[in-house]
Amino acid sequence: MTTGGEDTGGDPSTSELAKKLSVLSLSNEYEAQLYELKLQINHTKPNFNGELGIRMRRKDIANADGSMFELKLHAAKIVVIGAELSAGEKTITLKTSYDRKAQTLTLTGDGAGVEASQKDVLVHMRYVGQINPVNTYKDQTRGLFKTNYLDSVSGRSDNYLLATHCQPYFCRAIFPLIDEVHSKVPIKLTIVTKSKFKVLSNCGLERDPEPVSLSDKSVFEFKQTPPIAPSVFGFVIGDMDYVENSDPGFPCRIYCPVGEASSCAYPLFVTSQVVKTAIEQLKTPYPLDKLDFVALPFLSDGAMENWGLITVLTSQLLVSESADKSAKLNLRQLIAHELVHQWIGNLVSFDDWSCLWLNESFATFLGNYLLSKAKLSQEDYNDTYEWSHINHYESLLDEDCLYDEAAGKSYIPSIQNFSSTVDTGLNSSTATLFDKAIYEKGMVLLHMIAQVMQSDEKISNSDEVSYNKFLNGLSEVLRLFKHASVKPFDIWHVLNKETSVDLLSFMHSWTRYEGYPLLSVSYENGELVIDQNRFIFNNDPKELSVENNPYHVPLFIRILNDSGEEKLLNLVLTDRRTSLNIPLDNFVLINSRRAGYYKTVYRGDTFDRVCHSISKNKLSSIEIAALIHDYGKLIGQKCSSSADIVSFFKILSAFTSDSCVIDYRVLDLALIYVDTFKVIFLHFTEYSAFEKKLKQFYTKIYKKIGKWEKIQNVSRQYSVYEMRARNSILQGVADEECIASCKKLFKNYVNPKNDFFLPKELVSAVLNNTMRDANQKEYKQVLSFVKNADASNLKHTNCMREDFQTLALSSFSFVENDDLLNKTLNFVASNIDSKLIELGLLGFQFKSSRAHKLKLWNWYKVNYDNFALRSLRKGSDWSKQIGATLKNITDIVLGNMMQYEPELIEQGKAFADSKIQKLPEHGLRETIKDIQTKNNEKILVASFYDDLIRQWEL
Numbered sequence: 001m002t003t004g005g006e007d008t009g010g011d012p013s014t015s016e017l018a019k020k021l022s023v024l025s026l027s028n029e030y031e032a033q034l035y036e037l038k039l040q041i042n043h044t045k046p047n048f049n050g051e052l053g054i055r056m057r058r059k060d061i062a063n064a065d066g067s068m069f070e071l072k073l074h075a076a077k078i079v080v081i082g083a084e085l086s087a088g089e090k091t092i093t094l095k096t097s098y099d100r101k102a103q104t105l106t107l108t109g110d111g112a113g114v115e116a117s118q119k120d121v122l123v124h125m126r127y128v129g130q131i132n133p134v135n136t137y138k139d140q141t142r143g144l145f146k147t148n149y150l151d152s153v154s155g156r157s158d159n160y161l162l163a164t165h166c167q168p169y170f171c172r173a174i175f176p177l178i179d180e181v182h183s184k185v186p187i188k189l190t191i192v193t194k195s196k197f198k199v200l201s202n203c204g205l206e207r208d209p210e211p212v213s214l215s216d217k218s219v220f221e222f223k224q225t226p227p228i229a230p231s232v233f234g235f236v237i238g239d240m241d242y243v244e245n246s247d248p249g250f251p252c253r254i255y256c257p258v259g260e261a262s263s264c265a266y267p268l269f270v271t272s273q274v275v276k277t278a279i280e281q282l283k284t285p286y287p288l289d290k291l292d293f294v295a296l297p298f299l300s301d302g303a304m305e306n307w308g309l310i311t312v313l314t315s316q317l318l319v320s321e322s323a324d325k326s327a328k329l330n331l332r333q334l335i336a337h338e339l340v341h342q343w344i345g346n347l348v349s350f351d352d353w354s355c356l357w358l359n360e361s362f363a364t365f366l367g368n369y370l371l372s373k374a375k376l377s378q379e380d381y382n383d384t385y386e387w388s389h390i391n392h393y394e395s396l397l398d399e400d401c402l403y404d405e406a407a408g409k410s411y412i413p414s415i416q417n418f419s420s421t422v423d424t425g426l427n428s429s430t431a432t433l434f435d436k437a438i439y440e441k442g443m444v445l446l447h448m449i450a451q452v453m454q455s456d457e458k459i460s461n462s463d464e465v466s467y468n469k470f471l472n473g474l475s476e477v478l479r480l481f482k483h484a485s486v487k488p489f490d491i492w493h494v495l496n497k498e499t500s501v502d503l504l505s506f507m508h509s510w511t512r513y514e515g516y517p518l519l520s521v522s523y524e525n526g527e528l529v530i531d532q533n534r535f536i537f538n539n540d541p542k543e544l545s546v547e548n549n550p551y552h553v554p555l556f557i558r559i560l561n562d563s564g565e566e567k568l569l570n571l572v573l574t575d576r577r578t579s580l581n582i583p584l585d586n587f588v589l590i591n592s593r594r595a596g597y598y599k600t601v602y603r604g605d606t607f608d609r610v611c612h613s614i615s616k617n618k619l620s621s622i623e624i625a626a627l628i629h630d631y632g633k634l635i636g637q638k639c640s641s642s643a644d645i646v647s648f649f650k651i652l653s654a655f656t657s658d659s660c661v662i663d664y665r666v667l668d669l670a671l672i673y674v675d676t677f678k679v680i681f682l683h684f685t686e687y688s689a690f691e692k693k694l695k696q697f698y699t700k701i702y703k704k705i706g707k708w709e710k711i712q713n714v715s716r717q718y719s720v721y722e723m724r725a726r727n728s729i730l731q732g733v734a735d736e737e738c739i740a741s742c743k744k745l746f747k748n749y750v751n752p753k754n755d756f757f758l759p760k761e762l763v764s765a766v767l768n769n770t771m772r773d774a775n776q777k778e779y780k781q782v783l784s785f786v787k788n789a790d791a792s793n794l795k796h797t798n799c800m801r802e803d804f805q806t807l808a809l810s811s812f813s814f815v816e817n818d819d820l821l822n823k824t825l826n827f828v829a830s831n832i833d834s835k836l837i838e839l840g841l842l843g844f845q846f847k848s849s850r851a852h853k854l855k856l857w858n859w860y861k862v863n864y865d866n867f868a869l870r871s872l873r874k875g876s877d878w879s880k881q882i883g884a885t886l887k888n889i890t891d892i893v894l895g896n897m898m899q900y901e902p903e904l905i906e907q908g909k910a911f912a913d914s915k916i917q918k919l920p921e922h923g924l925r926e927t928i929k930d931i932q933t934k935n936n937e938k939i940l941v942a943s944f945y946d947d948l949i950r951q952w953e954l
C-alpha cells in the first residue's frame, strides 16, 4: 500500500474485544504445501469458475486416528460445487459447511477416514466466485474486481481490466485457503480467458499460450510462485499496452491502458534503475523472474505491492519525463517504496497485521535511502536527503509531545500500545490497520538504528549518508528468513550482531515508552553532564504524573581529540543522568546530524562552545537548524526560561561573525522564528531597546551577505531559500537603501521590460517596503493589484494571481502617510464583507508607535457596532463572513495592539465587557477567551525581555 492512509483512532477496548472474537488462526491437522489453482474467467459474467487442488501434508502422523477428515479454510463469497479428498489410492467425497460470519469453510470426510500412514493428501474442489464491478472511486477494490475504460486512441469504451486486491483478507474471495500472513504457500496458477487479453500474475508464464483466434479462449499457465503470503498474491487480465526493458537482468515492464504507452518511459527508467540499486544495497537477488507495474483506473489503497505485480492508480504511475519536479519526486518515492516491499514484506513477511506500520516504515525509509544511492535526481541525495529527514523529524516531534490532560493520554500512543490494541479482525482494512503517526515514528526509529549501527565506525568525512552496517544486517535477515514470516524482534535480534549497542533494549525502550526526551547538557566540575526528561508540550511530566522513564538515548557526541581530529562517541544514555570526562575544549556537540529523536538544550559554557563552533563553521546546516528548532519551540513553554531566548539570539549573533559562512536554509529558518518573537515584543513590551538591537542585527547580516544588486536581475533558476532570507532582511532593515531597491523592483514590475522577473519570495518585501514610503500613485497601483492583479504583469513573476492579490492587500497598512493610512482604514471598513479583508490591517501589527496603535483602536471603536450587527443579519450570505473577519480584527486590536500598556489593556477590557452586555450575542465572549489563552505564552516570552536586552550582544 501507499502511505497516505487516514488516521483511525477507535476505542481500544472495543477493538481488543473484536480481536478476541475473530477466529483467524486455523488449526488443521494438515499443512498446505501447494495451491494448484485454475480459473475460468469470462469478463462479461458476474461470476467466475474455479478449480482448486491443495496438496497437503499431515503435521503429526502419530496423533492421527484415521476416523475422520476435517479441513477448515478461509473463504468469502465462494460457493463450492464439489470437493474430494485423494489419499493414496482412495478418493473420498467431502461435505462442505460454511460459517459466513467467520468467513470459513469446513470440508469433512464423514466416517471414512484417511489411513494414519498416509502423509500426503490432495484436496480437490470446484467452486464459483464473484467478480466485483468497480465503477467509481467509492467502490472498494476487493478480491477480483473488474472495470472498463475508454481508450484515448480508438475512443472505444469496451476495454476491460480485471484485477485482484488481496490485502489484508480478500484472497479468500478468490479461492479457499489458509488466508494468514504467516501461512506462506506456493501457488501454481492457470487462467483460461479471452485470447486477446494480456494476462499477468506474480510470476511469468510457463509457456506462451497456444495461438488461437482472438475471439477464442486461451490457457495462460503461470510458473509456480515461491511460498507467498496470500495478501500479495494477484493477477491482472485485460486490454493493456506495455513497455519493457531488461536492464536489471530480468524483464521489467510497465503496463498501462491502451494508448498510454508513451507515459510509461519515465516510470520504467526509474523502476529498472532503483531495482538494480536495491539488489546491490540489500545484497540479495530479486526474488522472482520478472517485475511488472500495472496502472489501474481504480485501486482503493492507491498502490498495492503484489509480489512481482505491483498495481498503482493510473494517475500516480503514469508520470512523464516532462512532468513537474514534485510529481516526479512523488513517483520515484512511490516506486522505491513498492520495490522495497518486494524484499521486506514479501520475501520476508511480518507475521501479524498489527505490524503493518513497520512494513510501511521500512518501505518508505529504505525506499528513500535507495533513491539517495540511485542518484536519479539531485533532489534524492546528499543534503536534500538529510533535510527531508530533519523536516520529517520536526513535524513528528511537534505532535509526539502533545498530551491531552482532559483525556489523560498522549496524542500518539506508544508503538507497543498501538500494536496490542489495533483491531486486526475481519472488519479491519489497510486503512484501519495503518496509523500514520506510528508509521512515521517507525521511520524515525529505523533511521536512528541505522545511524547507531553506523556510528560504531570512525566518523567519515564524506557528506554522503551511509547505512552499510544496517544493510549488512538486513541482508542477513533476508537470508535467514527467506520465504518465512518474522516478528519485529527477530529483525532487531539479527541486526544486533552488527553493533556494540544493545539494540533489543534500545528498541524495547523506544517502542514501549510514549514521546521522547529533552536532553540538557552542561559542564559541572570539569565534566560534561547530560540529563534527560520526557518532553511534554507546555507541561511538566512530574506535574502530570505521567510516565517519565529514561529512554535509551543515542548521544552521538562529536568531540575533537588532542590533535584536533574529529571523533564520534557512540554512547547510549540509559540512565536519567550521566557525567563524562570530556574536556570542554574538546567538546563540539551532541546528536550529530540530528540522528537521534530528541531535543537538546545546552547550558552555560557548553552553549558558548556550540556558538563558537557555529561561527567557525564546525557544525553542519542540519545541526544548526536542529538547534534553532529546539530553542525556537521551547521558548514560551512553561518550562522555558530567559536563558533559552538569550541562547536563540546568541545563535543569530554567531551568524554575523566574519568567519561564519551563511547557509540560506538555516538563515531563513531562523528569521521565521525572529518574526514571531518580534511581534510579541512589539505589543507586549517597551520594545525600543529590542528594536534597536534587532535593526543592528539585520544591518550586519545585510552587509555580510551583500550582493544586493542581484535581486534586480534574478534569473528564473534561483535559490528559494536565499530569496526568502533576502526578503526578510529587506524588511528587517527597511532603511532608505532597502526601500529604494524595493521601489525599483516595484517600478520594474509595474512597467516590465521583456526579460524582467520578480521571484515570488521577494513580493512581500517589494510591496511592504514600497508602501512604507508610498506616494499617491504607488498606493493607487497597489490598490489596483488588490482589486485585480493585472494578468500582463503576472508573466513577470512566478507568484500566483491570488497570492499576489493577498500580498498586495497585506501591504496596505504598511503606509506611513496619515492620509493614505486613513484611506486604508476606510477601504477595509467599506469592504468588510470581503473574505480576508482584515489582512489590510496587517501592517499595523508591525508599527510600534503609540499614535498608530491609537489610530487603529479608534477606528475599531467607531466601526465595531456596525460590523457586529451586520454579522448578525439573518438570511445574508456575507453575515457569516463578517463575523469571521470581525473575530480576526479583534485578535489584532484587542489581542495584540492593546496589550502594550496597562491603561490600554484596561480600556480594551472595559470595551469588550460593554459590547458583550449591550449587543446581542455575537461571539465576542469566545474571542476574548481565545485571546487570553493565546496570550499566556506571549506574556511569558515578554517577561524574558529585560534579560534578553541585557545579554544579547552583537
Ligand SMILES: [Zn+2]
Pocket: 001, 002, 003, 305, 337, 338, 341, 359, 360, 363
Ligand atoms: Zn507500502
